[in-house]
Amino acid sequence: MPNQSSQIYKGGKIVKSKYPTSVKKVDFAAKFAGEALFSDDIPFDNALFAKTLRSTISRGKIKAVHLPKLPEGYYYFDRSDVKENVVNIIFSDWPVFADGRVNYLGEGIGIFVGENMEVLNKLVEETKVDYIEETPVFDMSESYIHKAFKKGDYEAAKKKAKRVIKRTYETSFQEQAYLENQAIIAYFDENDKLTLTGSMQCPFYIKRAVMRSLGLGDDQVRVIQPAVGGAFGGKEHYPSLTGSQVATAALKLHRPVKMIYERPEDIVFSTKRHPSHSEYEALIGENNEILGIKAHIKLDGGAYKGCSGVVLSRALIASCNAYVFENIDIVGDACMTNHVPCAAFRGFGSPQTIFAMEMFIHHIAKEIGVDPLELRLKYLAKHGDVTTNSGHFHDPIILPELINKAMEMSDYKRKVKEYSKPGCLKGIGMSLFLHGCGFTGSGESDIIKGKVKLVKDENDHVYCYASSVDMGQGCRTTLKRIVAKNLGLPDEQVTMDGPDTDATPDTGPTAASRTIIIVGFLMEKAAKNLKKIWKKGVRQEHIEPYVGPSYIHWDEATMQGDAYPSYSWGVNVVEVEVNPITYQVEVKHTWSTYDVGRVVDERIAVGQADGGLLQALGYGYLENLRCENGKFRQKGLTDYIVPTAVDAPPMETAFIDNPFIYGADGAKGMGELTFVGGAPALALAIENAIKKEIHSIPATPEYLMEVINNGKY
Amino acid sequence: MVKYIPASKEDALNFLASHDAYIVAGGTDMMVLKRNAAGLLPKFDKDVLYISNLNELNKIYEDKEYIHIGATATLDEIYNHPLTPKLLKEAVGEVASINIRHFATLPGNIANASPAGDTIVIDYLLDAIVKLESKNGVRLVKAENFVLGVRKVDRRSDELITEIMFPRFSYDGDMWYKVGSRKADSISKVSVAGLYSITDGKISKFALAFGSTAVTVRRSHELEKEIEGLTQKELLDRCEEFVEKYSKIISPIDDQRSNKEYRLMVAKNITRKFIKQVGEGK
Ligand SMILES: Cc1cc2nc3c(=O)[nH]c(=O)nc-3n(C[C@H](O)[C@H](O)[C@H](O)COP(=O)(O)OP(=O)(O)OC[C@H]3O[C@@H](n4cnc5c(N)ncnc54)[C@H](O)[C@@H]3O)c2cc1C
Numbered sequence: 002m003p004n005q006s007s008q009i010y011k012g013g014k015i016v017k018s019k020y021p022t023s024v025k026k027v028d029f030a031a032k033f034a035g036e037a038l039f040s041d042d043i044p045f046d047n048a049l050f051a052k053t054l055r056s057t058i059s060r061g062k063i064k065a066v067h068l069p070k071l072p073e074g075y076y077y078f079d080r081s082d083v084k085e086n087v088v089n090i091i092f093s094d095w096p097v098f099a100d101g102r103v104n105y106l107g108e109g110i111g112i113f114v115g116e117n118m119e120v121l122n123k124l125v126e127e128t129k130v131d132y133i134e135e136t137p138v139f140d141m142s143e144s145y146i147h148k149a150f151k152k153g154d155y156e157a158a159k160k161k162a163k164r165v166i167k168r169t170y171e172t173s174f175q176e177q178a179y180l181e182n183q184a185i186i187a188y189f190d191e192n193d194k195l196t197l198t199g200s201m202q203c204p205f206y207i208k209r210a211v212m213r214s215l216g217l218g219d220d221q222v223r224v225i226q227p228a229v230g231g232a233f234g235g236k237e238h239y240p241s242l243t244g245s246q247v248a249t250a251a252l253k254l255h256r257p258v259k260m261i262y263e264r265p266e267d268i269v270f271s272t273k274r275h276p277s278h279s280e281y282e283a284l285i286g287e288n289n290e291i292l293g294i295k296a297h298i299k300l301d302g303g304a305y306k307g308c309s310g311v312v313l314s315r316a317l318i319a320s321c322n323a324y325v326f327e328n329i330d331i332v333g334d335a336c337m338t339n340h341v342p343c344a345a346f347r348g349f350g351s352p353q354t355i356f357a358m359e360m361f362i363h364h365i366a367k368e369i370g371v372d373p374l375e376l377r378l379k380y381l382a383k384h385g386d387v388t389t390n391s392g393h394f395h396d397p398i399i400l401p402e403l404i405n406k407a408m409e410m411s412d413y414k415r416k417v418k419e420y421s422k423p424g425c426l427k428g429i430g431m432s433l434f435l436h437g438c439g440f441t442g443s444g445e446s447d448i449i450k451g452k453v454k455l456v457k458d459e460n461d462h463v464y465c466y467a468s469s470v471d472m473g474q475g476c477r478t479t480l481k482r483i484v485a486k487n488l489g490l491p492d493e494q495v496t497m498d499g500p501d502t503d504a505t506p507d508t509g510p511t512a513a514s515r516t517i518i519i520v521g522f523l524m525e526k527a528a529k530n531l532k533k534i535w536k537k538g539v540r541q542e543h544i545e546p547y548v549g550p551s552y553i554h555w556d557e558a559t560m561q562g563d564a565y566p567s568y569s570w571g572v573n574v575v576e577v578e579v580n581p582i583t584y585q586v587e588v589k590h591t592w593s594t595y596d597v598g599r600v601v602d603e604r605i606a607v608g609q610a611d612g613g614l615l616q617a618l619g620y621g622y623l624e625n626l627r628c629e630n631g632k633f634r635q636k637g638l639t640d641y642i643v644p645t646a647v648d649a650p651p652m653e654t655a656f657i658d659n660p661f662i663y664g665a666d667g668a669k670g671m672g673e674l675t676f677v678g679g680a681p682a683l684a685l686a687i688e689n690a691i692k693k694e695i696h697s698i699p700a701t702p703e704y705l706m707e708v709i710n711n712g713k714y
Numbered sequence: 715m716v717k718y719i720p721a722s723k724e725d726a727l728n729f730l731a732s733h734d735a736y737i738v739a740g741g742t743d744m745m746v747l748k749r750n751a752a753g754l755l756p757k758f759d760k761d762v763l764y765i766s767n768l769n770e771l772n773k774i775y776e777d778k779e780y781i782h783i784g785a786t787a788t789l790d791e792i793y794n795h796p797l798t799p800k801l802l803k804e805a806v807g808e809v810a811s812i813n814i815r816h817f818a819t820l821p822g823n824i825a826n827a828s829p830a831g832d833t834i835v836i837d838y839l840l841d842a843i844v845k846l847e848s849k850n851g852v853r854l855v856k857a858e859n860f861v862l863g864v865r866k867v868d869r870r871s872d873e874l875i876t877e878i879m880f881p882r883f884s885y886d887g888d889m890w891y892k893v894g895s896r897k898a899d900s901i902s903k904v905s906v907a908g909l910y911s912i913t914d915g916k917i918s919k920f921a922l923a924f925g926s927t928a929v930t931v932r933r934s935h936e937l938e939k940e941i942e943g944l945t946q947k948e949l950l951d952r953c954e955e956f957v958e959k960y961s962k963i964i965s966p967i968d969d970q971r972s973n974k975e976y977r978l979m980v981a982k983n984i985t986r987k988f989i990k991q992v993g994e995g996k
Contacts, residue, residue: 118751263752582983583893584976623896627970634970639901645811647898703976
């Protein structure tokens with residue numbers, strides 16, 4: 002029998018938080034009773050289904066599409082049916098429907114629409130597409146986005162270096178594996194307005210994408226968010242593609258059109274986390290000091306750029322993690338391949354480089370014969386230090402407290418020594434990390450310019466409007482708590498529903514760990530301002546625009562300046578045991594400490610902490626998504642292995658307050674923070690157990706067999 | 715197409731005599747095999763006989779020679795039954811997850827004849843017998859003769875498996891290894907079961923069976939005969955020789971779950987561990 006280990010949620014010790022610990026989430030009752038309506042549960046009269054005709058090759062021109070005879074009531078839509086054939090993403094190079102050519106296996110050429118799914122499947126099967134095939138690219142040899150920046154003078158430092166240490170690190174694809182698959186529905190609302198609902202993170206992204214591809218005005222498209230079963234970044238941009246596709250059909254047919262993905266379709270054809278290949282180099286001086294760090298980071302962006310430029314940028318910003326080095330030379334390339342486009346995923350580029358840097362600093366320490374912990378502490382970022390991108394750490398940093406607390410909770414120092422003995426198969430690893438909150442640089446003030454709205458009715462009940470999507474992470478609960486507290490009202494007197502673009506101002510996307518630090522801050526200010534003008538028994542409305550810290554300056558072209566408004570910080574400690582017969586890793590226990598400014602709701606924070614870390618552990622040792630000749634080999638959750646409840650170790654988490662002046666009561670971001678450090682902590686624990694270096698994740702038993710038998714230390 | 719829920723075993727056998735039908739017990743393989751797009755009914759292209767409600771086939775009982783496990787006993791019931799052989803209990807406890815075990819059955823596992831079927835390894839090792847019944851009578855087939863290949867078994871279309879019978883015998887020590895990719899809901903990459911006895915300082919019984927490493931479960935009676943009769947020390951001295959010999963009876967492959975190098979190495983590691991266990995009498 003597998004060990005059905007129970008989970009010990011010790012929760013965090015919250016130092017002086019002003020909020021009561023936890024409340025029941027606002028959507029709890031409906032979800033627990035199974036009454037919450039997710040996209041596919043919403044009843045529509047007269048609805049049609051859409052099924053995508055997909056390319057069967059990875060790269061080539063489309064010579065001809067031979068459609069079968071369409072039965073009565075069945076339709077086909079493709080590029081000839083849209084006004085502008087692009088999906089409105091940060092870089093709009095991805096067509097709504099293949100534009101005369103295909104660039105990845107499974108690219109949507111058109112959609113069949115009709116009442117019966119069985120017939121639609123048959124129509125797809127019976128369609129013949131003639132291609133002129135071209136040789137696809139599957140390695141990272143063709144850069145399509147290049148970025149670089151420097152700090153200090155790396156070349157000059159190299160002249161002083163006693164030695165140079167080099168390593169290469171690789172990370173793999175990852176699937177978001179949200180519970181609810183991609184789903185999108187276009188229909189006409191009671192006023193006959195084209196409306197989209199579906200599983201999404203960013204209602205306004207979809208709205209703008211549909212407006213652009215179909216040439217519609219601001220008042221001609223509406224987007225409403227229903228209950229959403231998880232997203233993790235996978236629903237940030239992809240629904241802009243599928244939304245544009247169903248809207249095309251709905252607009253022509255004037256009937257509801259539903260597109261609901263099945264799991265294999267979702268795993269194989271929707272966006273993934275960027276695989277990475279990072280070459281790191283360190284200059285070591287006379288006294289074993291690190292004189293400089295150089296890195297070349299490559300990401301597999303897939304067939305279209307989409308948001309890969311931003312992912313690359315954020316990967317590079319995180320390339321030295323929480324350490325400060327004098328001389329830095331960082332180069333990055335996002336590469337065009339004929340893989341499925343890679344896009345947003347919790348962490349957005351930083352998990353790849355934080356993994357590389359955390360491993361690298363250990364490998365440097367081992368090679369120069371110093372204690373890894375001491376080496377790391379020597380280069381830890383401090384308040385006022387100059388960042389990797391030559392900006393400043395403007396806010397107090399409590400990383401030493403976080404480290405001490407995590408070491409105390411886990412008995413790290415004793416264990417790491419004990420487990421280092423030859424023959425011991427247990428291991429413990431610790432990662433230290435930071436994560437930037439909100440959009441890069443001053444993007445929140447200059448580009449997003451988010452707004453929230455509070456409406457008070459005649460009964461003094463307050464309604465909160467923001468475009469933030471509750472996809473399970475609990476923001477409807479936390480945001481409304483912030484409002485209630487600042488108005489001095491009981492929670493029941495405040496309501497927050499999911500966004501409807503006709504009623505909700507654009508607060509920006511639900512991404513970039515920005516919901517609490519930006520939207521929460523806006524809600525706090527809005528509530529305070531509404532309180533000032535509060536008149537009992539009268540309907541009142543207040544709109545609050547975002548004004549961020551004025552000291553943040555960032556230049557995206559040179560990648561110089563303050564990369565983020567603020568940072569959250571964390572430490573993960575992971576303990577493992579490696580089976581010498583099967584090379585399997587068992588995660589025994591984790592301990593984490595976080596500085597998220599201030600915790601708004603303890604249970605929701607622990608949910609992020611445990612969920613984020615478990616997902617990161619999966620990324621580190623289980624979630625193997627292999628693409629061979631453009632084809633994913635793992636096509637379902639039977640073979641794409643995410644950790645189950647039984648695999649989840651006991652997890653202990655502590656939060657230490659470090660309030661941020663531009664956060665709601667000091668709160669910063671935490672959605673991604675809890676993900677970025679898990680894989681390196683796990684990989685370091687495995688290294689401690691097997692006494693060999695890990696350079697690649699996921700550290701599957703197949704990979705560990707190789708490392709144990711042939712690797713070096 | 716007929717979907718039939720029989721009232722009794724006899725009723726089921728009558729139905730099978732006149733229909734070429736799929737049999738569905740727990741359905742945990744069949745419903746996956748025949749699944750259709752979400753929201754659509756499974757794609758059955760023949761008649762279907764649903765047997766899970768047949769209580770008369772649900773019993774687990776013993777007689778002098780055998781432990782009998784009825785065809786509709788669920789893996790969860792088998793896991794919790796005091797008569798269940800120890801190794802079978804261990805293997806059953808690691809099949810899928812608790813939810814699947816509430817439905818899945820032993821005949822379903824062996825009749826599905828997947829190379830990764832966990833309980834089939836135990837059936838082979840314990841010399842289990844598949845009891846097949848039809849209107850024309852009863853046929854008893856040894857598990858290792860019943861499985862012919864991937865999804866191929868020695869069953870006539872009018873036959874129903876009514877029991878899996880485990881010969882009662884005792885032994886001194888055993889081993890079960892399921893190597894999956896996580897702790898639950900995981901299809902085996904390699905599985906190995908072994909048992910042995912020592913009599914008067916000599917190995918009197920030795921058996922090893924391997925799953926997920928060839929098209930069917932592999933067990934070698936020749937190697938077992940070679941080992942039986944050796945002293946523990948002789949076995950230990952020849953450990954690497956037997957590890958090599960055992961590695962020749964399997965032929966693992968690359969697939970989406972693992973690769974052949976890993977499967978081979980792990981099968982060898984487990985074999986070595988078992989030989990040491992036998993040699994040291996643990
Ligand atoms: C999520 C998941 C995880 C799984 N994990 C595992 C695992 O870890 N290990 C493992 O070994 N298996 C696993 N399986 C496979 C499956 O659960 C087992 O093979 C199970 O034992 C099948 O039993 P069943 O009663 O559900 O079979 P069914 O699906 O009802 O039938 C399977 C086959 O057996 C035939 N059959 C069933 N009963 C009889 C009978 N009485 N007479 C004649 N023919 C019969 C059917 O016709 C069919 O061909 C998993 C399945 C799922 C869905």
